Amino acid sequence: MPEEAGFPPAKRFRPGCGPPRGRVLMLLTAGGGGGRRRPQPALAQPAAGVYPEAVERQRRSLPIFAARGQLLAQLRALDSAVLIGETGSGKTTQLPQYLYEGGFGRQGVIAVTQPRRVAAISLATRVSDEKRTELGKLVGYTVRFDDVSSEDTRIKFLTDGMLLREAISDSLLRQYSCVVLDEAHERTVHTDVLFGVVKTAQKRRKELEKPPLKVVVMSATMDVDLFSQYFDGAPVLYLEGRQHPIQVLYAKQPQQDYLHAALVSVFQIHQEAPPSQDILVFLTGQEEIEAMSKTCRDIAKHLPDGCPPVLVLPLYASLPYAQQLRVFQAAPKGCRKVILSTNIAETSITITGIKHVVDTGMVKAKTYNPDSGLEVLAVQRVSKAQAWQRTGRAGREGSGICYRLYTEDEFEKFEKMTVPEIQRCNLASVLLQLLAMKVPDVLTFDFMSKPSPDHVQAAVAQLDLLGALEQKDGQLTLTPVGRKMAAFPLDPKFAKTLLLSPKFHCTEEILTVVSLLSVDSVLYDPPSRRDEVQAVRRKFMSSEGDHITLLNIYRAFKNLGGSKDWCRENFVNSKNMALVAEVRAQLRDICLKMSMPMVSSRGDGESVRRCLAHSLFMSTAELQPDGTYVTTDSRQPVAIHPSSVLFHCRPACVVYTELLHTSRCYMRDVCVVDADWLHEAAPDYFRRKLRAARDGAHCP
DNA sequence: GAGCACTGC
Known part of the structure; x- marks a missing residue:
């Protein structure tokens, strides 16, 4: 049986003594109380009710309501503001409506960006419900492959990547009066580039005496000073959230083996807490999670009498969709759900009913080495910000407990913030987009967190090899090929491959190949059925390599009607395959707009390989x-x-x-x-x- | 000789 995990007496924490908050210029507290409803960006939820009074009452009960007047007054006087709000402050659903009600929608559209598609869609749905309008009219959204907006749309939710793409055709963002950058603390590459793009647009519009562009940065509790400084000392407003109190427990001594510690903790909780309370464990990857699932199920079989049963559920991005959905279903009565997850459950997937969070303090993350062009995927410590994010997952419906499998001293040594993605990724794509926006000097672009000169130089060298760059008057600009490359929502090297394809008479084939390479793998490889997978896959395999093999799979999928049954029998992920078809159609449209000839090599793999060799x-x-x-x-x-x-x-x-x-x-x-x-x-x-x-x- | 965190256009 599991031994004692070794947690010290409980340390109580409530919002306020938790994550560091930075300098706060103005403190606003919640007006009233009572209401328990909180917005959940990741989940589509209906609005408060069908009765307008109920909607209105609910809107007024949110913590942000008390700040409404001050917020609007400040934005009328200044161009930028930073809004810090914890979960449940209502900022994402309410601020866009306040801006609209305050008249900011008259001069142009109010844009609200989100790092994820589902969030943009579900928020637009919620806000249009609250406004009692049809989705796509007053309130709409625009994400890749899905534009539900119209000329009437005044409040538009977009993915940050989508707004960035729009900025390529209009870097002044002329159709917008306000841009609200939500979830800014996540610091995705797209949000980081947008910071610079909106700041530049603000300045240029002022110089050209055009209507001002108002910018609101919305974030959880991190990075306050950085945001404020970047936008010329913009005022910071703090909103209280409605997060429930969470107890944080640290390990008594450093743990040598976090997997063992996690296992011990799970079963200690299991033996002590009521079975209706579910457990969420943060681990690092698929293999680790599958192994731990098996161990947990084995141990669960041999628990003492009277111990409730457990339902062990793995959760990671490459898990087939149907299996991901199982984490949302309630466990049978008297049975406890134990979810073993990667950091997908930190932000992308919100599971209700979690009372206990077990945080190993580890994460698998990618870093990029510009010298070798090498991406390194390694297990490392989380940042403090990330640890708090994980902790927060325990307090969504009621008070919760977070078990940190590291000591408080260890925690104090964690980095404060996760290094922004822009400082640890290949910048070729970012640079190509900035150049397409005609940023005058990309090498000195005003990033909030500057990538190292090595990173930038590596990207310049890469784009140069692809024939995308030229020097004009001492400045880097795009060649005609470079401009065409920027039109494709693809990694620059794939865009170049596509542009070269007519020369090798294989545009149709390359369209398929780059589509397959630019989405998650369509191959489903459950480790437990390895032999079956091998046998089935043999019929598609090509001695010419993976690209031709993928092409064979796509061809078979199309020729045989592309049914879900076919996908299941052939260990193909049908959701990803459907996405490939959508990507392919989008890329094909762009090719046709450029008048590229749609030629096919008709099954000749060599021309495809020649094309790949050339790009x-x-x-x-x-x-x-x-x-x-x-x-x-x-x-x-x-x-x-x-x-x-x-x-x-x-x-x-x-x-x-x-x-x-x-x-x-x-x-x-x-x-x-x-x-x-x-x-x-x-x-x-x-x-x-x-x-x-x-x-x-x-x-x- | 033996394996892949997470988004997004």
Whole structure:
């Protein structure tokens, strides 16, 4: 039986003595009380009721209502404001309505951005309900593949990526009077770029004597000073939330094995707490979660008499949708739900009924090394902000408890904030978009958190190799090819592949390939059924590599009607496959608008591979005499990823789509190419590389 | 020789 987990006596915490809040210029408290309803951006919920009075009463009961007048007055006087509000303050649903009611919708549309699609859609639905209007009229939303807005729309919810794309065709954001950047504390790449874009638009509109652009940054409790400083000392307003109190318990001593500690904690809670209280455990990845699920189920079989049964549910993004949905269903009466999740349950998925959160303090995260072009996926400590976010998941319906499997001293040593994504990702795509917006000097663009010069330089070099850049009057600008590349919602290298495809008579095929590569994998590989998967997949496998294999799968899917049954039988994720078809249609439209000829190679894999060789020549690896591979670009030792159809093969020369460092450095999505094609594609590049390799050999 | 956190256009 599990031994004692070792938690010290409870430490009570309420909103206020929890996460650091930064400098607060004005403190506003909730007016009234009572109402328990809180908005949940991630879940579609109907508004308070069908009766207008009920809606109005509920709106007035929210903490933000007391701040309404001051907020509007401030925004009339100033161009920017920062609004800090905890969960339940009502800021996301109410502020856009206040702005509209305050007349800000007369000069233009009020935009509200969200990092996630579901949030944009469900918020628009809620607010249009509260306004008792039809969705798409006064209140609407715009996300990729789905635009429910019209000329009448005054309040528009968008994903931050969508507003960014709109900014490419109009960097002054002329149709908008206000931009509300919500969930700013998440610091997604898109939000970070938007910070700069809206700030620039504000300045330019002022210079051109156009109507002002009002900007409101909305965030949870972090980064207050940073936001305020960036927007020229914008005032910060603080709103009280309606989060329930959460007890935070720390481990007594550092834990050597967080998995063991998690297991012990889960079963200690299970034996002590009423079975109606569900448990959410934060772990790092699929493999770990599946292994832990099995262990939990095994232990649950041998619990003492009188101990309630447990329902163990894994949760991670690549889990098939139907299995993800199981976490929302209530467990049978008398049975406890134990959800083992990645950080998907931190923000993207909100589960009701969670009373206990077990936080291992670990997360798997990607970092990017500009020197080698290598992405590193590694388990690391969470930040304090992230730990508080996890803790908050225990207090959504009532008071909760968070068990931190690390000591308070350890917690104090965690980084305050997670490093913003823009400082740990490949910037090629960001740079291409900024250049497409005609940002005068991308190298000195006013980022809130500047990426390192190495990162920027690596992106410039990458775009240059793709033929997207040129120098004009000492400034970087886009070539005609670069401008075309920016029109596609794709990684720049895939956009280039698509643009090259007519030359190889395989545009239809490349459309399919880049669509497949730009969404989550369509292949479903349950580890427990590995042999079955292997047998089924054999019929699609191509000795030419993963790209041609994927093409075969897509063809079979289309030719056989694309049914869900076919997907199930062939271990294909039908949801992702449907998305591929949507992406493909969107890309095809863009190609047609550019008058690209729609040509097909009719099953000839070689022309597809030639096309890939010509666009991805900077991502190649060569077989060494000892049977290993090194990249041509930086002589980095690499291996073919075990998921590749070429895992057991050793072609002399390959191009790859992605380099990922996990337990070692892997190439993912690998395609067999002829070395001659590569030299033909970029003779200067390979001459340079050859010389570097030779010189390197002489003086190591 | 043996494996993949999470979004988004």
